[in-house]
Amino acid sequence: MLIKKPEDIRYSEVTPKSIYWNRRKFLAGIPAAFLAGRELLSPSARAWAGTKLNNLVKSPFSTTETQNTYNDVTHYNNFYEFGTQKDQPAKYAQNFKTDPWTVSVEGEVAKPRKFSMDEILKLAPIEERIYRHRCVEAWSIVVPWAGYSLSALLKQVEPTSKAKYVAFESYWDLKQMPMARPEQAGIKFPYVEGLRLDEAMHPLALLSVGMYGETLPPQDGAPVRMVVPWKYGFKSIKSIVKIKLVASEPSTTWKMSVPEWYGFYSNVNPNVNPVRWNQKMERRLPSFFQNHPTQIFNGYGDQVASLYAGMDLKKLY
Ligand SMILES: Nc1nc2c(c(=O)[nH]1)N[C@H]1C(S)=C(S)[C@@H](COP(=O)(O)O)O[C@H]1N2
Ligand SMILES: [Mo]
Numbered sequence: 001m002l003i004k005k006p007e008d009i010r011y012s013e014v015t016p017k018s019i020y021w022n023r024r025k026f027l028a029g030i031p032a033a034f035l036a037g038r039e040l041l042s043p044s045a046r047a048w049a050g051t052k053l054n055n056l057v058k059s060p061f062s063t064t065e066t067q068n069t070y071n072d073v074t075h076y077n078n079f080y081e082f083g084t085q086k087d088q089p090a091k092y093a094q095n096f097k098t099d100p101w102t103v104s105v106e107g108e109v110a111k112p113r114k115f116s117m118d119e120i121l122k123l124a125p126i127e128e129r130i131y132r133h134r135c136v137e138a139w140s141i142v143v144p145w146a147g148y149s150l151s152a153l154l155k156q157v158e159p160t161s162k163a164k165y166v167a168f169e170s171y172w173d174l175k176q177m178p179m180a181r182p183e184q185a186g187i188k189f190p191y192v193e194g195l196r197l198d199e200a201m202h203p204l205a206l207l208s209v210g211m212y213g214e215t216l217p218p219q220d221g222a223p224v225r226m227v228v229p230w231k232y233g234f235k236s237i238k239s240i241v242k243i244k245l246v247a248s249e250p251s252t253t254w255k256m257s258v259p260e261w262y263g264f265y266s267n268v269n270p271n272v273n274p275v276r277w278n279q280k281m282e283r284r285l286p287s288f289f290q291n292h293p294t295q296i297f298n299g300y301g302d303q304v305a306s307l308y309a310g311m312d313l314k315k316l317y
Contacts (some may be wrong), residue, residue: 008066016056051155051215053126053146061204062130068141072285077219078135080187081172081180089219096176096218103224107244110158117223121209122246124152129206134268134298135233138290140282145227146210151201159197159245166200167250168193168226169242187257193237194250194264195228202301204229221234232266268298274317
């Protein structure tokens with residue numbers, strides 16, 4: 001019998017449920033020893049993660065900088081719900097159940113509604129966007145994300161004139177995330193983030209459903225997350241279940257934790273160091289050394305600087 005390795009299996013389209021059941025049928029006839037560990041670990045997560053996304057549209061926003069490897073990006077993570085050490089999410093998010101999944105989009109909108117992942121996947125053409133990602137801890141990566149501008153989703157619900165900010169909330173369930181306790185992680189849960197409405201509507205603000213041409217792995221925020229490339233990484237909230245349009249600035253997890261270090265805006269800025277360490281240089285993984293000068297707005301200033309015209313970025317860090 002010829003057995004394909006799971007990672008060689010390719011799908012013609014993304015339909016997580018049917019893939020799950022077909023794959024279960026396919027797997028049922030195969031002795032366990034033939035299957036890769038990854039597959040055995042988490043049939044439910046695998047139903048979503050690692051599924052090929054076809055017909056990705058190229059994006060003019062992509063950088064030509066060298067991309068990090070899939071291994072770099074999936075084994076050096078910040079996802080405190082699954083542990084605070086960089087290697088923990090890869091281990092402890094493996095069984096994270098991301099199907100079925102819905103995202104509620106509500107608040108100051110004319111048409112509040114819940115979106116299933118199938119609906120999110122079909123809402124707009126999925127683009128590949130190769131972005132720089134800069135963590136406030138001063139490491140950085142270059143990732144080929146898959147997704148589309150968050151604006152495409154927000155337009156569907158028709159924000160009212162009262163909507164001035166967008167508040168995001170991550171999934172939180174102690175059964176699936178036993179480490180997601182404030183005593184253990186040092187932050188409150190559920191993880192929450194926010195953007196001003198004009199930031200959220202900016203085409204660079206990406207609603208991401210995948211990376212490296214596949215759906216997101218659990219440790220990187222499956223099944224759907226934000227990627228806001230001109231801000232420090234903690235603004236790019238993972239595993240989103242709620243998006244609420246609101247009238248005033250929403251609370252954000254890291255600002256609640258240490259307000260003098262982590263502001264609401266948290267634009268990448270080598271000239272402002274509210275955190276106790278310097279932000280002038282960064283360590284591009286997998287290097288051990290700070291080998292890259294950090295750019296204002298993480299190099300996206302041409303596109304986004306106008307959003308902050310007239311603002312004192314030292315005060316509004
Ligand atoms: N829900 C949630 N989202 C989160 C985090 C988290 O702990 N929980 N960490 C943030 C931080 S600090 C960074 S740097 C990025 C890391 O994304 P990556 O692991 O996919 O590189 O996710 C952000 N989103
Ligand atoms: Mo981060």
